[in-house]
Amino acid sequence: YGAGAVIVWDAGIFSPDEGGELSFGDRDRAQKRLQEELEAGKLSITLRGRKLRGSWTLVRTARAPKDWLLIKHRDVWSGPLDITTFAPLSVKTEGDFDDILAADMPDLWVTGRPARVGATAKMLKAIIDKAAVKIIEREEQGARNTTKSRRPAKTTRARKSKAANT
Incomplete structure (x- = not known):
């Protein structure tokens, strides 16, 4: 299609x-x-x-x-x-069009965009810009979530055991 x-x-x-x-x-x-x-x-x-x-x-x-x-x-x-x-x-995803663009195909409108001037072109540019912002926000959130994790804290039992051995 x-x-x-x-x-x-x-x-x-x-x-x-x-x-x-x-x-x-x-x-x-x-x-x-x-x-x-x-x-x-x-x-x-x-x-x-x-x-x-x-x-x-x-x-x-x-x-x-x-x-x-x-x-x-x-x-x-x-x-x-x-x-x-x-x-x-x-009704299927509870997202809007820029959510769909941001999630699936960020380069969808790079070539062959149906309108380049006028009200339709303005509307498409706004949708694409919103999708780009969502992609950047998602990537930044992912970067924050992948920071180096710390070693888990010692349990109370391990601290008591160490104290008893000293």
């Missing part, structure tokens, strides 16, 4: 919900409906995730057929809360 590092941001189940009909219990029917809706360029689904819930629509744009928009329907799960700010961490 070649996407590089990814974060599992949410987990759950979904069903097509066009016309108010849900297919949570019928996988074959759900797959058929999803395929038909994707081919038509508009997919309506209900999400039951840990973070995202309620009805959503995925719509192919007219200008660029490879581009899609994900839009939240107005329902009991819609509101002013920015879920990406409120719950930004991975």
Whole structure:
């Protein structure tokens, strides 16, 4: 796939919900409906995730057929809360993207970075910088933990035995 590092941001189940009909219990029917809706360029689904819930629509744009928009329907799960700010961490690792970069592949974005200018480039630079700081902190912590250890202290019995022999 070649996407590089990814974060599992949410987990759950979904069903097509066009016309108010849900297919949570019928996988074959759900797959058929999803395929038909994707081919038509508009997919309506209900999400039951840990973070995202309620009805959503995925719509192919007219200008660029490879581009899609994900839009939240107005329902009991819609509101002013920015879920990406409120719950930004991975549901799998409980880390954020810079934690993943710092842990696994620190040189991931050195070449072939997808954006070099603009808001996206600024965001990527901030993530990479945070990952670099975490790597340095982890290495410094490791260096502090590997200092030369002292010989264990003598036990009370050993001290008494030595005192008795003198």
